[in-house]
Amino acid sequence: MAAQLRQLRQQIKTVKSTAKITRAQEMIATSRIVKAQQAVAASKPYSDQITQALTALVSHHVGIDHPLLHEQPADNRSAVLIITSDRGFCGAYNANVIREAEALIRSLREQGREPVPYVIGNKGITWYRFRNRAIAEAWHGFSDRPDFPNAERIGRRLTEDFLKTDAEGGVGEIHVVYTEFVSMLTQTVRVRRLLPLELHDGHTETVPPAYEFEPSAQAALDLLLPNYVESRIFHMLLQSAASFQASVRRAMKSATDNANELLGVYTRQMNQARQAAITQEISEIVGGADALADSGGE
Amino acid sequence: MATLKVGLVSPEREIWSGEAKMVVAQTIEGSLGILPGHAPVLGVLLDGSVVKIEPADGGEAVIAMVGSGFFSVAANEVAILAEQAELSHEVAVEDARQALENALAAGDDATAERRARARLRAAGVEA
Numbered sequence: 001m002a003a004q005l006r007q008l009r010q011q012i013k014t015v016k017s018t019a020k021i022t023r024a025q026e027m028i029a030t031s032r033i034v035k036a037q038q039a040v041a042a043s044k045p046y047s048d049q050i051t052q053a054l055t056a057l058v059s060h061h062v063g064i065d066h067p068l069l070h071e072q073p074a075d076n077r078s079a080v081l082i083i084t085s086d087r088g089f090c091g092a093y094n095a096n097v098i099r100e101a102e103a104l105i106r107s108l109r110e111q112g113r114e115p116v117p118y119v120i121g122n123k124g125i126t127w128y129r130f131r132n133r134a135i136a137e138a139w140h141g142f143s144d145r146p147d148f149p150n151a152e153r154i155g156r157r158l159t160e161d162f163l164k165t166d167a168e169g170g171v172g173e174i175h176v177v178y179t180e181f182v183s184m185l186t187q188t189v190r191v192r193r194l195l196p197l198e199l200h201d202g203h204t205e206t207v208p209p210a211y212e213f214e215p216s217a218q219a220a221l222d223l224l225l226p227n228y229v230e231s232r233i234f235h236m237l238l239q240s241a242a243s244f245q246a247s248v249r250r251a252m253k254s255a256t257d258n259a260n261e262l263l264g265v266y267t268r269q270m271n272q273a274r275q276a277a278i279t280q281e282i283s284e285i286v287g288g289a290d291a292l293a294d295s296g297g298e
Numbered sequence: 299m300a301t302l303k304v305g306l307v308s309p310e311r312e313i314w315s316g317e318a319k320m321v322v323a324q325t326i327e328g329s330l331g332i333l334p335g336h337a338p339v340l341g342v343l344l345d346g347s348v349v350k351i352e353p354a355d356g357g358e359a360v361i362a363m364v365g366s367g368f369f370s371v372a373a374n375e376v377a378i379l380a381e382q383a384e385l386s387h388e389v390a391v392e393d394a395r396q397a398l399e400n401a402l403a404a405g406d407d408a409t410a411e412r413r414a415r416a417r418l419r420a421a422g423v424e425a
Contacts, residue, residue, distance in 0.1 A: 039310070042311040046309045049370070053340055148308070209373065211338045211339060211340040212340070213340050214327065214341030215341075220342055230309075
């Protein structure tokens, strides 16, 4: 009896300290979500402006051309950029991204294309390495707080590979699998085609001004397009980082809730065991006293 | 008098925004001054140059170093987008000097050298 009591006390202590840790992690994640959201908001003016400029450029110069806008029917390889996190403790965040990426890879295969994974984040890298799958390129170390030079590096590599042919190890199109931060409670895995670029002509509400170009429209396009691609990647990295923090928060919250529930169960069991021990002790004393009284009465 | 609405942004944040009397930026072909009422222009910035903004309230001119990027002018709105940008008071002079020395030692990276020089110029120190 006493042994059971001691064991339960030990378990309660363990669960309590786990709950403390998960609670702390939950609060850390909550404050980081705010920071991640601020980073998303701070990147918005740049991405809005660059989109606007690009739309203006393309809508006024119909004849304008750039290799990044071309379909490459000759190339059969498709890059799949998978954005996962470096750390775990985030529920199904990485599993969701990888499941979606695998579905995309399967459907690309069915179309007769050869998918080539490019992976960001330790979790994704480990997943692919463990299964001995080839990865074209892996990046890690910045999934919590991505900065622009990271996005620039990734963008450079991807556009380089896009401009190469299959034989040189290049790819014909680039897809990205990332997690969009819809709200604190909802994050959705999205699949987007990054290259070749599709410029929507849907912006009819505002007619872009007729720009003059300095030094030329072509020079402006040569600069704008790679920057635009990098800014898209940066946006996706930031969205994924915010989603990651939200997933951590949710996972840690349910871990804390579970720990508290377990604590209740154990406390009740402990009380019961203690009560049983006391009752037994009393009955033993009473039994002993009775036995003494019986023997003494003779 | 009409003023210009200026926004100087990098991918990570908005560096400066407000009303201005004049903006001077450097393109590959030379300096370009923008006053209110300027025709719409989309220009490529010289990588590693200095942008000068004169605020409408007559305050001290805002000087910033910019890396690769472009600017657009339309309807008295000026947007300067640079992948790297630093305001004059943010430049770490020692760090920039070091960067310049490194660039000169390497010898073949003209962009890095220009950027370092622009940082020093923005900070008001001649290299």
